[in-house]
Amino acid sequence: GKGLPPRQEKRSNVASLGFALAAAVYTSALILSPPDSLPFVPGEGLFWIKPETLEEIKGSSFNFFYVAPALQSLGIDLPLVPQPLPAYHPVNEALFNLVNAWSLMFLPLLLRDTKSEGMNKTGWWSVQMFLTNAVLMPFLALRAVNSEPTVAQVKASRDKSGNHKLLSKSFGVIGAVVGAASLWWFAFARPELGGDLASRVEYFERYATTDRVAFAFCVDLCLYSIWQPFLISAVERDEGLTPDASKFVPFFGLCKWLQTSSGLKLFDKR
Template identity: 25%
Template sequence: MAMAARTLALAFPLPLCAVSSPRRATPLALPRRGAARPLASLAQCPARGHSPSPRRAAGRALAPCAAMRGSGRGGGGGGEEFASDDGGGARALLRATLWGAEAAYILWLFLLPYAPGDPVWGISQATISDLIGLSLNFFLILPLLNSAFLIPYMAIRLNDPDKDKSPPQTSKLGSVMVRGAPIVGLTGGLVCILSIAWALFGRADASFGGIAERWRYVQSYVFSERLAYAFLWDILLYSIFQPWLIADNIQNVKASATEFVNSVRFLPVIGLVAYLFCLEDRDD
């Protein structure tokens, strides 16, 4: 009997986990069938009154109680529960900032009467005529509507992608637009140069004055008309959005021009023209 008890004690040593009561720490060498059994578990410290049979516990490694107590709340799978969210918090904050900017843009330039010129609810017929005329001058783009749509677009781009949805294939229209991007870029660059030259020297024989007089007129016009004032905000916002958009789509640029486009993307006109001219047509 003593020999059997010693054999049992060697086969099932005391566990590393502390027992709940000194009374339960009965030596395993007792020659009784109801003696305390080793509390071995791979996952957790056993509760009182729950202990596996010696046959199931044989050959298993004994884990300390502290192994699970330090693995995080909720008894989950260790430290994986507190893994990084891969920038999700920063994206959510940036998305909220953009929607806040959209609300401020609408309030300040559309509704409130504090900016120069008339708000939308008090717009005059003369302002409507100017709106149509400026639209013809700006490639049929209505002033006051540029950043009103561009800001929400930048915010929607930050939404979490649908992992269950496969990416859409490039449509024929999209492929044609990419192939024609160099033409659009060069045309826009030429129009920009022509516009600057026209602003400085156009109609020199019509008593429009020199560069200093024209500059003073621009200042008085911008700070008296809501449409021109809004265009200043559009230029400022697009100067921020253009480098952002180009950086997010730099993989679509030809490999030989990637470094150049990445370096000039902060220059409003040059960066946009370079990006459009260097786009690579990808049918995949």
């Protein structure tokens, strides 16, 4: 990045190259590769995807964050939502919503990150909600070589910090609720489709090793477990926060960190 000492600039360039290569491997292996072209990647790539897979992705979107099923259980029907709701194996639905909830919680984290000032963080995140690490890793590559924020950018970021921190709290609550709901959904929802817990675990193992979308979601969970403490540590340095070990706990550590490291008094443990 511009304005950095030569040694630090070199490290930034190396980090950017690493993120870019990781993004290229992710996209080529998990999204674009043909069936059976890689021994460790199951299922079909984008250009060979089956119509029933597309239909399931579309149908799962009606179960986004379990809002429609929850409202329908109260007798409330949403417009544009089919009746009855499409129902898929609860393990599929739980994995879909868990990944989306984690993606959601990255927004307040990115907004509080000063290293990426000047980048269209909301725009990048909006696409990340659909394409996960295929978008987040290129963002991190550009972030690594992003110019140091100007005084005006830092001031503008601080002026918005109250809104960003309020967003942290609200997104942390939403993430925690959806995450807990996903664990319940995995274990207990739709017993006519999922069976008992042992059957669901067995199904998950088979699903994750034979279906491209499921395999990619599992890779997303692993990568998010790395980027979460990486970005939190950057924000902690920027904001002078005491490092919080919960950042190393996948998913729920981010829920907790967004709550207790927001700089707002409500619910904070300071």
